[in-house]
Amino acid sequence: MTTRRFLQLDVFSTGAGTGNPLAVVLDAEGLDDAAMQAIARWTRLPETTFVLPAVDAASSYRLRMFSPQKEVPFAGHPSIGTAHAVIEAGLASPREGLLMQDGIAGRLPLRVEGEGHERRIAIRTPRASVAEVVDASDPRLAAAIAGWPLGTLPPARMQGGRSWWVVEVADESALRALTPDWDAVAALAEATGSMGVFAYARSSGQPWDVAVRAFVGNGRRFEDAASGAANAVLAAWLDERDAMPRGRREYTASQGREVGHDARLHLAVDDAGEVWSGGQILTVIRGTIDW
Numbered sequence: 488m489t490t491r492r493f494l495q496l497d498v499f500s501t502g503a504g505t506g507n508p509l510a511v512v513l514d515a516e517g518l519d520d521a522a523m524q525a526i527a528r529w530t531r532l533p534e535t536t537f538v539l540p541a542v543d544a545a546s547s548y549r550l551r552m553f554s555p556q557k558e559v560p561f562a563g564h565p566s567i568g569t570a571h572a573v574i575e576a577g578l579a580s581p582r583e584g585l586l587m588q589d590g591i592a593g594r595l596p597l598r599v600e601g602e603g604h605e606r607r608i609a610i611r612t613p614r615a616s617v618a619e620v621v622d623a624s625d626p627r628l629a630a631a632i633a634g635w636p637l638g639t640l641p642p643a644r645m646q647g648g649r650s651w652w653v654v655e656v657a658d659e660s661a662l663r664a665l666t667p668d669w670d671a672v673a674a675l676a677e678a679t680g681s682m683g684v685f686a687y688a689r690s691s692g693q694p695w696d697v698a699v700r701a702f703v704g705n706g707r708r709f710e711d712a713a714s715g716a717a718n719a720v721l722a723a724w725l726d727e728r729d730a731m732p733r734g735r736r737e738y739t740a741s742q743g744r745e746v747g748h749d750a751r752l753h754l755a756v757d758d759a760g761e762v763w764s765g766g767q768i769l770t771v772i773r774g775t776i777d778w
Contacts, residue, residue: 527554538569538572549590613647
């Protein structure tokens with residue numbers, strides 16, 4: 488066994504325990520695929536990331552990320568959490584405000600603003616595209632959203648790192664009251680090669696602009712506490728339809744209250760049409776792991 492630095496983080500956090508948890512192994516050299524998967528299975532967190540040396544001078548670091556079941560090509564909260572971890576550990580420093588992350592999804596930049604507890608990190612997510620736009624009566628989708636009071640925009644399947652169905656609900660109170668039909672969500676995910684349903688509603692009079700809920704039916708069935716990737720494809724969809732909240736190309740999303748969290752995610756679309764998904768991160772546990 489080798490002693491390796493280990494962190495547990497709270498990502499998209501508004502305070503300890505409000506965001507999405509992440510484990511980070513900072514010294515991952517020497518771990519093979521089976522060992523990484525075993526550690527991720529053992530932590531039992533949504534994802535565990537493994538930091539490896541940069542591949543060249545243009546890269547800040549390399550990472551691999553695993554859920555308890557399998558390796559994940561891209562996810563938002565593990566990406567920005569790992570960036571926070573490498574900065575704290577002194578393994579990499581932003582250059583002109585940017586880190587460059589290498590992973591299965593390619594080389595992606597992360598924008599770093601502020602210091603310490605006020606630091607906010609956002610990743611430029613893989614470019615998303617509209618795979619299909621459907622009517623709510625589409626036979627693949629209908630059972631998963633049966634009885635939902637729907638909003639103005641039609642349901643759409645977005646592809647961007649991962650595939651999600653984005654479905655607008657009429658208002659925030661209706662969104663928060665939803666009870667998913669997990670069998671129907673899982674059937675939809677299997678039939679369309681998607682993660683499941685990402686439901687959203689516009690908010691007013693709140694510190695956030697949009698409330699969201701992510702119903703995952705691919706493999707495990709669960710509601711995600713905070714998903715940077717899912718929020719990114721939603722931002723791409725809203726931008727595509729000229730329907731961004733308040734008519735601006737940046738906004739704040741609230742996620743996770745229904746599963747005991749209170750995450751805040753900041754989404755922005757730049758002039759090139761690229762989506763940046765980010766937020767604040769807290770380090771909750773600092774230590775080592777022997778593996």
